[in-house]
Amino acid sequence: MSTILVTGGAGFIGSHTCLVLLEAGHDLVVIDNLCNSSEESLRRVEGLSDKSFVFEKIDLLDQPALEQVFVTHSIDAVIHFAGLKAVGESVEDPLWYWRNNVAGTLNLVDAMNRADVRDLVFSSSSTVYGMPEELPVTEAHPLGPVSPYGKTKLAVEDLLRDVAASKPGWRVALLRYFNPVGAHPSGEIGEDPTGIPNNLMPFVMQVAVGRRERVAVFGSDYDTPDGTGIRDYIHVMDLAEGHLAAVERLERFEGCEAVNLGTGQGYSVLDVVRAASGAAGREIPYELVPRRPGDVAAVWSDPGLAKAKLGWQALRGLDEMCRDSWHFQSRNPHGFAKT
Numbered sequence: 001m002s003t004i005l006v007t008g009g010a011g012f013i014g015s016h017t018c019l020v021l022l023e024a025g026h027d028l029v030v031i032d033n034l035c036n037s038s039e040e041s042l043r044r045v046e047g048l049s050d051k052s053f054v055f056e057k058i059d060l061l062d063q064p065a066l067e068q069v070f071v072t073h074s075i076d077a078v079i080h081f082a083g084l085k086a087v088g089e090s091v092e093d094p095l096w097y098w099r100n101n102v103a104g105t106l107n108l109v110d111a112m113n114r115a116d117v118r119d120l121v122f123s124s125s126s127t128v129y130g131m132p133e134e135l136p137v138t139e140a141h142p143l144g145p146v147s148p149y150g151k152t153k154l155a156v157e158d159l160l161r162d163v164a165a166s167k168p169g170w171r172v173a174l175l176r177y178f179n180p181v182g183a184h185p186s187g188e189i190g191e192d193p194t195g196i197p198n199n200l201m202p203f204v205m206q207v208a209v210g211r212r213e214r215v216a217v218f219g220s221d222y223d224t225p226d227g228t229g230i231r232d233y234i235h236v237m238d239l240a241e242g243h244l245a246a247v248e249r250l251e252r253f254e255g256c257e258a259v260n261l262g263t264g265q266g267y268s269v270l271d272v273v274r275a276a277s278g279a280a281g282r283e284i285p286y287e288l289v290p291r292r293p294g295d296v297a298a299v300w301s302d303p304g305l306a307k308a309k310l311g312w313q314a315l316r317g318l319d320e321m322c323r324d325s326w327h328f329q330s331r332n333p334h335g336f337a338k339t
């Protein structure tokens with residue numbers, strides 16, 4: 001069993017992954033500046049796993065503090081979730097996104113290099129593919145992100161490809177997630193966005209719980225069976241298990257390699273609203289509104305490489321995603337802060 005440094009471990013995907021890593025017997029050192037999360041998620045991870053771990057409130061931009069983590073702890077591998085992820089915000093303040101996501105990762109990789117830690121799993125995104133030219137999207141699809149957020153993800157991928165090529169020993173998995181949703185089945189941890197949710201599932205859940213009036217369905221004139229956008233939603237527990245598989249199989253990564261984490265199955269916005277209504281046991285009101293600028297009609301993954309390389313595939317379907325999202329939302333109607 002190894003000691004894994006998890007950056008951004010208090011966040012949505014990080015907290016679920018921490019739980020799965022602890023249950024698999026790994027020791028954890030978690031760092032997070034809590035700019036988009038709460039320490040409460042980590043307390044709940046400790047409760048669910050009945051295990052404790054080190055947590056340090058550290059910003060990736062604080063290079064001396066980051067270096068010290070590698071001096072204090074004997075780290076075997078790093079899973080790097082910490083980053084900003086709101087597309088609209090990245091358009092308004094690209095400098096903040098480039099500094100936090102790219103300079104932050106530069107600091108991390110620098111600290112790893114000095115400490116001789118060369119095993120890394122990075123949170124990339126399907127957004128690096130930009131406009132899909134063919135479906136399903138394989139890892140060989142051309143890269144061309146549109147938003148500043150997506151460009152920071154591609155910049156970090158490029159940085160990691162260069163570093164891994166510079167000397168032997170680096171083993172880097174770039175995990176390109178599709179649309180993470182859902183929550184741990186206990187309803188103890190889940191997605192708790194600050195402000196108005198940008199993403200579909202948390203918005204739908206806040207409507208279901210009565211915090212918002214209705215879902216605005218962005219676009220009903222796409223060239224899809226029901227006219228609404230299609231995405232590859234993936235349960236966060238599947239994603240967490242994908243990280244466990246990646247970090248335990250880094251010996252299969254010579255240098256730096258990208259792997260899609262998706263289900264390979266696309267669902268429309270109306271499919272999600274319908275499944276969420278079933279899970280919540282109530283009609284979720286919605287209205288059809290114009291398309292959101294920058295959105296594409298349909299994207300879903302080819303998850304074949306993940307199966308071949310990691311021995312991992314997503315197991316949970318849309319109903320389970322909605323059931324677990326609803327369980328978290330109904331137990332924590334105002335998220336972590338006010339429960």
Ligand code: NAD
Nearest residue numbers: 008011012013033034035036037059060082083085123125
């Ligand atoms: P999240 O915001 O819940 O988690 C990110 C965590 O990183 C937060 O706890 C935040 O406080 C922390 N953080 C941000 N900047 C930091 C810094 N400079 N120093 C220390 N901590 C910092 O987001 P998430 O949904 O869990 O996403 C995790 C990662 O996965 C992100 O890198 C994101 O870009 C990527 N990703 C997410 C999605 C998605 O839809 N959720 C899709 C593809 C990729």
Ligand code: UDP
Nearest residue numbers: 198199200203216217218229230231269295
């Ligand atoms: N969407 C929507 N209403 C919302 C949020 C999203 O209709 O309030 C649609 C969006 O147009 C896309 C899908 O839901 O077709 C998923 O959007 P999300 O922002 O969750 O993820 P994206 O794929 O854009 O990263």
